[in-house]
Amino acid sequence: EVQLVETGGGLVQPGRSLRLSCAASGFSFDDYAMQWVRQPPGKGLEWVSGISWNSGSIGYADSVKGRFNISRDNAKNSLYLQMNSLRAEDTALYYCVKGEFGDLRSRWFDPWGQGTLVSVSS
Amino acid sequence: QSALTQPASVSGSPGQSITISCTGTSNDVGSYNLVSWYQQHPGKAPKLIIYEGSKRPSGGSNRFSGSKSGNTASLTISGLQAEDEADYYCFSYAGRDTFVFGTATKVTIL
Numbered sequence: 001e002v003q004l005v006e007t008g009g010g011l012v013q014p015g016r017s018l019r020l021s022c023a024a025s026g027f028s029f030d031d032y033a034m035q036w037v038r039q040p041p042g043k044g045l046e047w048v049s050g051i052s053w054n055s056g057s058i059g060y061a062d063s064v065k066g067r068f069n070i071s072r073d074n075a076k077n078s079l080y081l082q083m084n085s086l087r088a089e090d091t092a093l094y095y096c097v098k099g100e101f102g103d104l105r106s107r108w109f110d111p112w113g114q115g116t117l118v119s120v121s122s
Numbered sequence: 123q124s125a126l127t128q129p130a131s132v133s134g135s136p137g138q139s140i141t142i143s144c145t146g147t148s149n150d151v152g153s154y155n156l157v158s159w160y161q162q163h164p165g166k167a168p169k170l171i172i173y174e175g176s177k178r179p180s181g182g183s184n185r186f187s188g189s190k191s192g193n194t195a196s197l198t199i200s201g202l203q204a205e206d207e208a209d210y211y212c213f214s215y216a217g218r219d220t221f222v223f224g225t226a227t228k229v230t231i232l
Contacts, residue, residue: 035221037223044125044209044211044223044224044225044226045160045162045168045211045213045223045226046223047213047220047221047222047223050219050220050221057219058219059218059219059220059221060220061123061220062123063123095167095168100173104219105156105215105219107156107158107173107174107177108158108170108173108174108179109158109170109213110169110170110179111167111169111170112167112168112169113167114167115167
């Protein structure tokens with residue numbers, strides 16, 4: 001069974017940094033593209049970033065470009081999101097999502113983890 | 123990267139059919155056959171219900187169907203059931219390794 005477990009969320013002050021992790025199990029992690037998606041409390045989903053199986057293709061939403069960095073360690077079956085210069089509007093539940101195959105242009109992304117909550121406030 | 127446009131809410135009675143639209147541009151929905159739809163119940167993670175515009179994942183309910191015309195994708199839910207009450211999101215590839223979600227549609231069963 002595919003399992004995605006996000007960790008690393010918490011309360012952080014504006015301007016500070018935080019690193020999220022997603023531990024994957026139940027599938028060959030190094031064969032699949034992965035995404036980060038976030039959802040502010042009571043609001044809709046927002047795509048944040050995606051990475052192909054070999055890190056050869058990486059994309060970011062305009063709202064996080066230059067501040068966030070996605071990476072993966074296939075040897076550790078882990079996906080990461082380094083978040084710098086955090087703002088109040090980055091407050092959200094952050095989900096890790098598995099792609100259909102290795103290319104970032106997968107036909108679908110599923111399943112999703114349960115998310116880790118990031119709160120940016122002074 | 124502007125969000126795709128969905129109606130904020132759609133409602134229907136049990137057994138009826140409803141359709142949710144998802145309007146993008148020629149840079150996203152109109153250019154790629156990579157539109158998917160997700161269902162999200164309160165407090166739960168989203169779940170894939172349609173991919174590549176009209177295909178259902180293995181084990182998915184055949185009461186969900188999808189289509190696309192030009193810059194607009196649509197999701198139809200037939201034979202509405204109480205369990206269909208949820209939020210629905212469209213999702214599209216937008217070129218240059220980026221993606222975009224729709225603005226969410228809350229489905230209410232009357």
